Structure formats: C-alpha cells, structure tokens
Amino acid sequence: MVEKKLEKIIFKQDLDRLFEESLKDFTVYGPIEKKGNIVFEKIDKSDNLKLNYLNSKIPPKSVIFPQTETLFEYEKKDDEIIFKESNNVGKKRIIFGIRPCDAHSFTLLETFFSFGKFEDDLFLKKRENTILIGIGCNTPKNTCFCTSVNGHPFKDDDVDIFLVDLTEKYLVTPISDRGKELIEGISWLNNANKNDLKKSVELANNAESAIETNLNLDNISEKLDNNFYNSLWKEISEVCIGCGTCAFLCPTCHCFDVIDEEDHYNNRGRRVRIWDTCQFPLYTLHTSGHNPRSSRIQRCRNRILHKFCYYPQNYDLIGCVGCGRCIQYCPVNNDIRVILDKFQKLSEEEEEKLLVA
Amino acid sequence: MLPELYMPKLTKIRNIRSENQANDIKTFELVFNNQEDLEEFNYIPGQFAELSILGKGECPIGIASSPTEPDSLKFTVKRMGTVTTAMHDSKEEDIVGIRGPFGNGWPIEDMKNKNIVIIGGGFAFSTLRSLTEYLIHESNRSEYGNITVIYGNRNPGELLYEPEIERWKKRDDLNIYLTIDQEAEGWSGMVGYVAPVVKEISPSPDDSIATVCGPPIMIKTTIDVLKELGFSSEQILNSLEMRMKCGVGKCGRCNIGNKYVCIDGPVFSLKELEDMPDEY
Amino acid sequence: MEDLQNQNQKITDKIREISTQLLEEKEVDLIIGYSDGTFPLSNLPVFIREVDEVEKLIWNNLCYVNLASYLTSNISRFIRKEESEENLKIGLVAKGCVARTIIQLSLENQIDLNDIILIGINCNGIINRKRIEKEIGEREITNLSVKGGDIIVEGKDFEEEFPFDEYLMELCKVCKIKAPPQLPELSENIRGDSQDISDLHLNFDDIKEFEEKSPEERWEYINDLLQSCTRCYACREVCPFCYCNLCFVDQNMPQWFGKTAEIPDIISFHLIRALHLAGRCVGCGSCSSVCPVGIDLSLINRKIEEIVKERFNFVSGADLTTILPMNTHDMDDNQNFMLEEEG
Numbered sequence: 001m002v003e004k005k006l007e008k009i010i011f012k013q014d015l016d017r018l019f020e021e022s023l024k025d026f027t028v029y030g031p032i033e034k035k036g037n038i039v040f041e042k043i044d045k046s047d048n049l050k051l052n053y054l055n056s057k058i059p060p061k062s063v064i065f066p067q068t069e070t071l072f073e074y075e076k077k078d079d080e081i082i083f084k085e086s087n088n089v090g091k092k093r094i095i096f097g098i099r100p101c102d103a104h105s106f107t108l109l110e111t112f113f114s115f116g117k118f119e120d121d122l123f124l125k126k127r128e129n130t131i132l133i134g135i136g137c138n139t140p141k142n143t144c145f146c147t148s149v150n151g152h153p154f155k156d157d158d159v160d161i162f163l164v165d166l167t168e169k170y171l172v173t174p175i176s177d178r179g180k181e182l183i184e185g186i187s188w189l190n191n192a193n194k195n196d197l198k199k200s201v202e203l204a205n206n207a208e209s210a211i212e213t214n215l216n217l218d219n220i221s222e223k224l225d226n227n228f229y230n231s232l233w234k235e236i237s238e239v240c241i242g243c244g245t246c247a248f249l250c251p252t253c254h255c256f257d258v259i260d261e262e263d264h265y266n267n268r269g270r271r272v273r274i275w276d277t278c279q280f281p282l283y284t285l286h287t288s289g290h291n292p293r294s295s296r297i298q299r300c301r302n303r304i305l306h307k308f309c310y311y312p313q314n315y316d317l318i319g320c321v322g323c324g325r326c327i328q329y330c331p332v333n334n335d336i337r338v339i340l341d342k343f344q345k346l347s348e349e350e351e352e353k354l355l356v357a
Numbered sequence: 358m359l360p361e362l363y364m365p366k367l368t369k370i371r372n373i374r375s376e377n378q379a380n381d382i383k384t385f386e387l388v389f390n391n392q393e394d395l396e397e398f399n400y401i402p403g404q405f406a407e408l409s410i411l412g413k414g415e416c417p418i419g420i421a422s423s424p425t426e427p428d429s430l431k432f433t434v435k436r437m438g439t440v441t442t443a444m445h446d447s448k449e450e451d452i453v454g455i456r457g458p459f460g461n462g463w464p465i466e467d468m469k470n471k472n473i474v475i476i477g478g479g480f481a482f483s484t485l486r487s488l489t490e491y492l493i494h495e496s497n498r499s500e501y502g503n504i505t506v507i508y509g510n511r512n513p514g515e516l517l518y519e520p521e522i523e524r525w526k527k528r529d530d531l532n533i534y535l536t537i538d539q540e541a542e543g544w545s546g547m548v549g550y551v552a553p554v555v556k557e558i559s560p561s562p563d564d565s566i567a568t569v570c571g572p573p574i575m576i577k578t579t580i581d582v583l584k585e586l587g588f589s590s591e592q593i594l595n596s597l598e599m600r601m602k603c604g605v606g607k608c609g610r611c612n613i614g615n616k617y618v619c620i621d622g623p624v625f626s627l628k629e630l631e632d633m634p635d636e637y
Numbered sequence: 638m639e640d641l642q643n644q645n646q647k648i649t650d651k652i653r654e655i656s657t658q659l660l661e662e663k664e665v666d667l668i669i670g671y672s673d674g675t676f677p678l679s680n681l682p683v684f685i686r687e688v689d690e691v692e693k694l695i696w697n698n699l700c701y702v703n704l705a706s707y708l709t710s711n712i713s714r715f716i717r718k719e720e721s722e723e724n725l726k727i728g729l730v731a732k733g734c735v736a737r738t739i740i741q742l743s744l745e746n747q748i749d750l751n752d753i754i755l756i757g758i759n760c761n762g763i764i765n766r767k768r769i770e771k772e773i774g775e776r777e778i779t780n781l782s783v784k785g786g787d788i789i790v791e792g793k794d795f796e797e798e799f800p801f802d803e804y805l806m807e808l809c810k811v812c813k814i815k816a817p818p819q820l821p822e823l824s825e826n827i828r829g830d831s832q833d834i835s836d837l838h839l840n841f842d843d844i845k846e847f848e849e850k851s852p853e854e855r856w857e858y859i860n861d862l863l864q865s866c867t868r869c870y871a872c873r874e875v876c877p878f879c880y881c882n883l884c885f886v887d888q889n890m891p892q893w894f895g896k897t898a899e900i901p902d903i904i905s906f907h908l909i910r911a912l913h914l915a916g917r918c919v920g921c922g923s924c925s926s927v928c929p930v931g932i933d934l935s936l937i938n939r940k941i942e943e944i945v946k947e948r949f950n951f952v953s954g955a956d957l958t959t960i961l962p963m964n965t966h967d968m969d970d971n972q973n974f975m976l977e978e979e980g
Binding site: 254 | 358361412414441599608609611614620634636
C-alpha cells in the first residue's frame with residue numbers, strides 16, 4: 001500500500017465521462033446484468049452498470065481466465081505446421097467494480113500460476129495488463145465469510161484503485177503505483193473531504209459487523225491433514241451430486257482441461273483449454289481405467305483440502321476468499337462453512353472414527 | 358502471443374520399432390526440426406515429455422532414450438487411447454509435437470557411488486532403459502557401484518528392448534536377470550513373478566538404491582520383498598503414473614495431496630509416498 | 638385454499654410420522670428427504686438413519702431437488718465407484734414427480750421396487766426462486782415464508798408479498814400428478830398420500846408461447862436461452878435419468894462433440910441430452926432449479942414430452958404395466974423411414 005493516499009471523489013453522474021474520456025484507452029469490464037445474471041462484461045457506458053450488486057454470478061476471473069480459451073491454432077501446409085496465435089494478451093484491461101474477495105482471488109491465482117519452475121505466461125501477461133478498480137461491500141450477504149479467511153469487505157490490498165459508495169458519489173483511493181498514476185492523469189476529479197473519509201470508515205465498520213459468519217479457522221490446515229481418513233468425510237459427501245457448480249463459480253478454482261479440435265477438411269485445428277474440476281470423475285481417470293479418486297468421498301475431500309490444506313502448505317495462503325458463491329449456488333446446499341466447522345470441532349474421540357475401506 | 362509454456366516443439370519420426378509380438382507397443386525415435394530445440398532439451402533419465410499429435414491431443418510419455426544417446430529422443434508408447442492410437446497410426450516422417458522435459462527424473466546425483474538395483478515389470482520399463490543406458494555409459498559408469506537389472510514380463514513376446522538387452526547381457530559391469538511368469542518353449546531365463554525372483558537374487562541393501570517400475574501389484578509385492586531384504590523406505594524409488602494434461606503443474610489434475618506428480622514427481626521415494634495420501 | 642403455512646405443516650407432520658414409523662419398525666434402513674437449508678431460499682436433501690434425526694425432515698415450497706436421483710448414483714466399475722447403497726431399504730419422500738421417476742426407473746430396470754417405500758405427499762408446488770430473486774433485485778433476502786395464499790419475502794429494510802399461484806415454477810402450475818399415482822402394482826410401496834390418475838388430462842400451456850414461434854424463431858430462442866451455459870453439468874448430475882456410465886459428451890474415442898462453452902458445443906449437449914430424455918422426463922424441474930446461471934432447461938424437455946404424448950400416447954411414470962416407446966423394438970415395427978424403396 002502507498003503511504004500517502006490522494007483520495008478523490010467522483011459523482012455517479014460523471015461515470016460516463018470517466019469511461020468515455022479518461023478510460024477510453026482501456027477495455028473496461030464491469031458488472032452488468034445479462035440474462036438474469038450479474039456478470040463482468042465489456043462496458044463503454046455506465047447505463048447497464050450495476051455497481052450496487054451484491055456479487056456477480058460468474059466470478060471476474062472469467063475476464064482473463066475464460067471458460068474456453070484457445071491456446072493456439074495451427075494449419076498444416078504441405079509438410080509444415082504453421083502456428084497462429086489467438087490471444088490478445090497485450091490488451092489493456094480494467095476490471096471496474098470488483099469486490100475485495102474477488103480481487104484477492106486474482107492475487108491467489110497469480111501466486112499459483114507463477115509458482116515454481118514454470119510460469120503460465122498466458123495468464124500472467126493478461127494479469128499484468130489488467131488494472132483492478134475495486135469497490136467496498138456496503139451490504140455483505142449472509143453467505144459471505146471473507147473475514148473468516150483473512151479478508152474484509154473493504155480490503156484494498158489486492159486492487160489498484162479502491163472505490164467506496166457514498167450514496168451519490170464514490171470515494172476514489174489510489175492504492176498501487178499504477179493506480180496512482182491513472183488517477184493523477186484524471187485532472188477533473190475533485191478531492192475528497194474529511195466527511196467523505198469519515199463516512200467511508202463508518203461504512204467499513206458497519207460492513208464488518210454485518211458479516212454474520214464467524215468461522216474459527218485456526219490451524220484448519222493441520223486439522224484437516226490429521227483427519228484425512230476420518231469417517232466424517234462420508235457424511236459430508238453424501239448429498240453431493242458431483243457437478244461442477246462450486247468449482248466453476250469459485251473465484252479461486254483454476255483447474256483446466258486441454259483438448260485438441262481438428263478441422264479435418266481444411267487441414268487446421270486448435271488446442272483449447274476449458275474449465276475442469278476435481279469433482280468430475282473423468283478428471284483423474286487414467287486411460288487404463290484406473291481412477292485414483294474413484295469415489296465421491298475422495299473427490300469432495302480433495303476440493304476442500306486443496307483450498308484449506310494444500311494451498312496453505314504450498315503457498316502459506318488460504319485458497320478461499322469467502323465469497324460464498326459455492327454456498328449459494330450448490331444445488332444441494334452442501335455448505336462449506338458447515339463442513340469446516342464440523343472438522344474444526346472434531347473431538348478426540350471423533351477423530352478416531354475412520355472411513356471403512 | 359503464443360503461450361510458450363504450452364507450445365509444442367516440432368519433431369519428425371525417424372524410426373518406428375515394434376517392441377512386442379502383439380505389436381501394440383512401439384518405440385518412436387524423434388528428431389527435432391530445429392537444432393536449437395534439440396540443444397535446449399536437456400534431460401535426465403526418469404523425466405517425461407508431453408507428446409502431441411496435433412488435432413488429436415497430447416499425452417505424457419516417459420523418455421526411453423538416455424541423454425547419452427545424443428541426436429534423437431526415443432519414446433516407447435502403448436496403443437491405449439486417442440493420442441497413442443494416433444501415434445501408432447503414424448508413419449516415419451510424420452510430425453509429432455513435444456514439450457518438455459518435465460518431471461524430476463531419477464536422482465542420478467544422489468545415486469552416485471551406490472549399488473543400483475533396477476527392477477521393472479511389463480511395459481513400464483521405458484525410463485529404466487533410459488537409466489540403465491545412462492549408468493553404463495563410459496562417461497558415467499565409474500561413478501556408480503554394482504548395477505543389477507531385474508526385468509519381468511508375462512511371456513517372452515512381451516519383452517521390450519530386445520536389442521538393448523542383448524547388448525547388456527554381453528557386459529561384465531552389470532548383472533541382468535530376465536524372468537517370465539510361466540514356463541515357455543525356448544526360454545532359458547528365469548521363471549516366476551518379479552517379487553519372488555528378486556527374493557531369490559537377494560540384492561544387498563548396503564549402500565544400495567532400488568528403482569521399481571511396473572503394474573501396481575508388482576510394485577507392491579516387490580516393495581514387500583525389498584523391505585524384507587533390509588531396504589529402507591528411503592532406498593526404494595518409484596516412478597508413478599498419473600493422468601496429466603499440462604505437465605507443468607498448472608492444470609491441477611495430477612495432485613496427490615499437496616504435491617503434483619508432474620513437477621514433484623514422477624519419481625518418489627517410498628518414504629515420500631508413505632507421507633502422502635493414498636490417492637494414486 | 639387452505640392457508641399455505643398450515644398445508645406445509647400438515648405435510649411435514651405426516652412425513653415425520655411415517656418416517657418414525659418406518660424406522661421404528663425397521664421397514665427401511667434409510668430415509669431420504671428434505672430439510673431446511675443454511676440460508677434463506679435454500680433447501681438441503683438429508684439422509685436419515687435414526688429416529689431422533691426425523692425432526693430434520695420438513696416440507697416447504699423450496700423442496701426442488703428430485704430425490705430419486707440419489708438412487709441412480711452411478712455404480713460403474715471404473716469411472717464412478719460409489720459406495721453402493723444396494724439392498725438397503727429406502728424410504729423416499731415422494732411428491733408426484735419423484736414417484737413418477739421411481740416408476741419409470743423401475744421400468745428401465747435401474748431400481749428394484751421391493752427396496753423402496755414412497756412417503757407420498759400431495760405437493761402444493763415449488764416456488765420459482767429465480768423469479769422472486771429477480772423481483773427483489775440486488776437486495777438481500779433474509780427470510781422467505783408462506784402465509785395465507787402469499788409468499789412473504791423479507792429483507793433488512795423491506796417486506797414484499799407475492800401471490801403464490803403466480804410465482805410457482807411454470808411446471809408446477811400445469812402439473813397434474815401431484816402425489817404418487819395410485820397404481821395397483823405400487824400400492825404396497827406407498828405410505829401417505831397418493832392420487833387417482835385414471836382421468837389424466839395433461840396440460841402443456843407452459844410451452845404455448847414457444848410453440849407459436851416459427852422454426853427460425855425457435856432456433857434463435859434456443860440459442861439465446863442456452864448462451865450462458867458454463868458446462869458445469871449440474872443439470873445432468875441432478876437428473877435421475879442421467880445415469881449413463883459415460884455420458885456421450887465425455888466420450889473421446891471418438892469425440893462426438895466438443896466440450897467447450899461455445900454455442901455450437903452447448904447446443905449439441907443440451908439438445909441431444911433432451912433427446913436422450915425423450916419419453917422419460919417427468920417434468921420435475923430440478924434441471925431448471927439447479928442451473929447456476931438460471932437457464933430454464935425444462936422448456937426443451939417439455940416440448941419433447943408433448944410430442945411423445947401425441948405420437949405414442951405415452952406419459953412417463955404413470956403406468957407400471959406399459960412398455961416403453963423409446964426402449965422397445967419389434968421386428969414388425971414400421972421402418973419405412975430407414976429402408977430404401979425396393980426396385
């Protein structure tokens with residue numbers, strides 16, 4: 001975070017000026033309503049923008065990590081193969097009005113895709129060219145639990161610029177260097193006054209108190225690791241129907257499948273990556289027929305452990321941002337808060353009960 | 358931008374050698390189109406590469422050649438699914454994409470000055486071929502102790518790498534034992550499953566490392582025998598098979614606990630496996 | 638109409654009474670029913686094994702999951718090895734569509750009726766949550782209840798009422814089989830409510846608007862309807878009739894269809910899946926209810942069911958002595974559409 005904040009104000013009626021004038025060199029994505037869902041799509045005016053949204057259906061990771069992404073196209077000419085690119089990674093994007101939880105997911109995704117010997121240059125280049133303008137959550141939902149996973153409805157660490165909705169205007173705070181540069185370049189913004197700042201702090205405190213869920217996740221990684229074979233996993237996975245809803249709506253899930261498609265008649269084709277999830281049996285199925293995670297218990301367990309055990313073990317971060325989408329949209333209401341709570345509260349006696357082979 | 362991490366380098370098939378009677382296992386010798394790509398492909402035994410047949414897909418195959426065999430790469434492929442079938446349907450001069458080398462490989466540095474017991478079963482011998490060729494190469498041989506190779510198959514028709522094995526038999530700086538499951542006409546080698554054969558040969562655990570590859574049941578029984586003979590969990594190495602797509606630890610599917618088989622493996626010691634969840 | 642709250646309470650009491658009895662007399666090992674979810678508008682399927690858990694069972698107008706889908710949990714050897722609940726006697730809380738599912742599954746040889754007891758209830762309909770959420774917009778709902786003939790939706794600083802009959806799922810509005818059908822072969826298996834279906838007249842008013850469109854308009858409508866699909870397969874997993882070991886879209890030798898979320902692939906998946914459900918779909922609406930992006934998937938299935946009714950005079954899940962039109966073949970069947978003219 002930058003030491004000296006240069007807070008500004010923008011009135012809601014001036015948003016169009018912002019998009020049409022000051023941000024015209026960027027492709028701006030914001031929350032709009034499409035077919036009954038709030039999703040992040042390209043906007044050029046503020047008409048359809050729903051900045052008072054509770055949260056989007058499809059998480060904003062979809063802007064730079066879409067469901068279907070072409071890795072490359074190829075063409076067979078005589079005996080040669082010609083590769084063609086199909087990704088505009090250089091495009092300067094702004095994601096406008098992203099919630100703090102979703103913004104934190106970008107940090108988590110970036111950590112994952114850059115970790116270790118190999119870096120996913122496709123994702124990382126797009127991430128580099130994307131500016132995040134976040135907005136605080138004045139009214140968190142009852143399924144939100146960001147404060148239980150080191151988050152906060154007004155957390156601004158993960159964004160370049162942070163907005164707060166002060167009813168008829170937004171408080172604009174530049175956070176990162178490039179956020180600061182962008183704001184300084186918009187000369188027509190007024191400075192914020194003391195009352196604006198005071199109201200913002202008030203809203204932040206109210207939002208924090210409004211979050212009803214308070215999970216104790218101290219040492220959850222250890223607790224889950226020690227209870228890998230506990231019979232509680234059977235109970236937890238019983239209702240799960242094995243769809244991909246939780247993973248596809250999760251802002252931090254990043255697993256993908258890679259498939260080739262061929263246009264046989266025109267001697268060309270492409271390789272694409274699409275969202276995949278450990279909840280599908282095919283995810284780990286060997287061609288020989290062997291499946292390391294052949295039972296639903298194993299698959300349910302893997303997702304939770306990945307977020308709350310393996311992520312902390314590998315990157316010292318919890319792999320969940322507490323957005324609550326998995327809770328809200330799971331077809332059978334398999335609530336992750338209930339699951340984690342049950343594990344956290346396992347007594348010594350209950351820890352002895354193991355899964356029957 | 359072409360995503361470098363996912364772009365295959367192009368190679369051509371120089372040679373296809375059938376390895377078994379059923380003709381469903383073949384060794385492909387691949388030559389890079391670009392000299393530069395060959396020079397950048399620095400690998401050690403035990404690593405794998407992602408082979409592409411463009412339009413059909415990509416799959417992970419262990420590298421069968423040793424880095425001491427300089428200007429081409431060899432991969433032994435069994436016809437099983439979409440990509441491997443497409444490879445088997447290919448001919449010489451056809452294009453195959455390659456990404457790699459991936460994986461951690463056999464720990465050839467830590468194995469120096471040790472006696473190496475190489476145990477393979479069935480079709481899983483390919484990275485062990487790479488290891489054997491590497492160890493016995495004149496530039497490496499003196500850095501390793503005794504080398505024992507034990508290789509078992511269902512029947513003589515399933516034995517891979519016959520030309521290599523003939524060469525190895527003639528050497529006096531390695532001991533090679535071949536075995537088949539049941540008696541067969543014309544077979545003069547040992548008879549029996551790999552585990553009891555290992556017990557019979559009884560390699561010493563002193564200063565030894567055992568590398569075990571094969572079908573799950575063979576691995577399990579062989580490990581039991583090795584432990585009986587006094588091998589510790591740190592001395593037994595396995596190369597795991599897993600479903601992989603990206604090969605670089607990003608697509609997520611090859612995880613066992615918090616480890617990814619494509620980057621933390623595929624070679625794991627038994628000690629490491631004992632600390633990992635039982636999901637492989 | 639009797640006050641909805643009273644209706645629901647009576648149904649809840651009946652479910653608990655029958656469940657207690659079934660468990661105490663060890664007639665079943667397991668009861669599958671509904672319980673309250675963890676947040677407003679949610680509903681949680683439950684598995685009850687002990688009498689003291691029976692209190693969890695409830696009935697309200699949010700019980701949208703077709704519980705029969707838990708009985709066709711796939712038991713394929715090498716793809717999805719589930720803990721088999723075979724030979725367990727199961728008590729299933731059954732509204733009309735769930736009972737119809739059981740009947741159809743029995744005819745398809747997927748379940749043994751001897752293992753099932755239906756806790757029959759006279760379903761009073763499922764609320765169209767998506768429509769309510771749309772009316773409320775971006776305001777959080779803190780409670781949803783029914784009273785009199787209305788749905789009461791409360792928030793932090795609002796309370797709104799919606800007429801129940803209008804805000805039901807479209808499928809529920811035209812539903813004719815609200816409780817398990819009174820079939821003689823099923824009488825042993827039903828406790829609680831059941832319904833005489835001897836004078837059944839189906840209603841397809843819910844698809845009238847779609848039918849009035851031209852083929853071009855329908856194609857455009859379907860493209861528009863399906864465009865937000867993310868290929869999560871929630872619809873397929875919740876559907877009790879999607880129990881194939883390997884779904885046609887997951888096949889890769891050969892890869893019949895693409896797996897991406899691009900429109901041609903999405904259309905292939907949904908339309909062909911709908912064809913696979915022809916003559917089987919009971920119109921439970923679970924697919925529409927569970928779709929995370931709110932696609933009204935049941936529309937396509939409804940149209941197909943109407944065609945099946947017209948051409949084969951067949952309604953799925955209404956008769957245990959019938960043959961299945963899509964599964965039965967006779968050598969005398971008319972094959973003019975396939976064979977070439979002779980000479």
